[in-house]
Amino acid sequence: MTISDNLQTIGQIIRRAEQKYQRPPQSVQLLAVSKRHDENAIQAALAAGQYAFGENYAQEMLNKAELLAAEHVDWHFIGPLQSNKTRQIAATALWVHTVDRLKIAKRLSEQKPEQRPAINICLQVNISGEASKSGIEPQALPELAAQIAELPGLNLRGLMAIPAVSEVFTQQREVFAKLRELQEDLIKGGLPLDTLSMGMSGDMEAAIAEGATMVRIGTAIFGQRAQ
Numbered sequence: 001m002t003i004s005d006n007l008q009t010i011g012q013i014i015r016r017a018e019q020k021y022q023r024p025p026q027s028v029q030l031l032a033v034s035k036r037h038d039e040n041a042i043q044a045a046l047a048a049g050q051y052a053f054g055e056n057y058a059q060e061m062l063n064k065a066e067l068l069a070a071e072h073v074d075w076h077f078i079g080p081l082q083s084n085k086t087r088q089i090a091a092t093a094l095w096v097h098t099v100d101r102l103k104i105a106k107r108l109s110e111q112k113p114e115q116r117p118a119i120n121i122c123l124q125v126n127i128s129g130e131a132s133k134s135g136i137e138p139q140a141l142p143e144l145a146a147q148i149a150e151l152p153g154l155n156l157r158g159l160m161a162i163p164a165v166s167e168v169f170t171q172q173r174e175v176f177a178k179l180r181e182l183q184e185d186l187i188k189g190g191l192p193l194d195t196l197s198m199g200m201s202g203d204m205e206a207a208i209a210e211g212a213t214m215v216r217i218g219t220a221i222f223g224q225r226a227q
């Protein structure tokens with residue numbers, strides 16, 4: 001299977017899941033997670049019409065953005081955020097999915113080059129309640145969201161989560177439903193959010209069933225990653 005074949009297959013899975021769960025057609029976007037695959041893999045996906053790519057290391061995203069400067073690529077940063085990397089990220093990323101602290105959000109807002117559009121932001125929520133995972137705790141979310149919504153260089157779009165791995169469809173759905181409910185509460189509180197970044201290769205159908213608007217798919221498009 002080529003990258004182009006895989007993209008076509010994933011596209012079909014997404015469109016079928018939209019139908020099955022009564023989601024509007026084309027309401028789920030595909031983010032191709034290209035981390036640890038080289039620029040040739042990205043070129044192959046670009047040639048197949050995929051233009052949104054997710055990376056989780058700032059330097060790797062920057063290197064690829066330079067190599068592919070002649071192409072139209074929307075870069076999404078989906079990795080752990082460190083203060084000393086925010087400048088690189090603010091210069092490159094159209095989206096950042098993993099904001100969970102005000103300090104990091106302020107740096108992104110301040111460091112964004114003036115000529116670039118406001119950075120689209122998702123707040124990462126620690127939805128499975130594991131001590132080891134990053135993401136803000138649900139009870140602290142409303143305050144952080146309100147603060148970040150005020151920052152001029154950012155455009156707060158929604159929520160993101162990486163749940164604990166489960167093979168059980170109903171369990172997968174339950175966790176994604178929690179994220180959707182948190183988002184609904186924020187919307188009721190007056191924030192105009194439109195993005196739920198949830199679902200990976202192993203749980204995208206459950207995520208779509210619960211309202212994902214962006215699924216982040218790596219392995220099912222590009223194959224196994226080098227460790």
Ligand SMILES: *Cc1c(COP(=O)(O)O)cnc(C)c1O
Binds near residue numbers: 056078
């Ligand atoms: C790697 C990664 C993905 C993609 O995972 P696959 O299982 O390869 O589809 C999605 N989201 C995040 C945050 C990741 O780091």
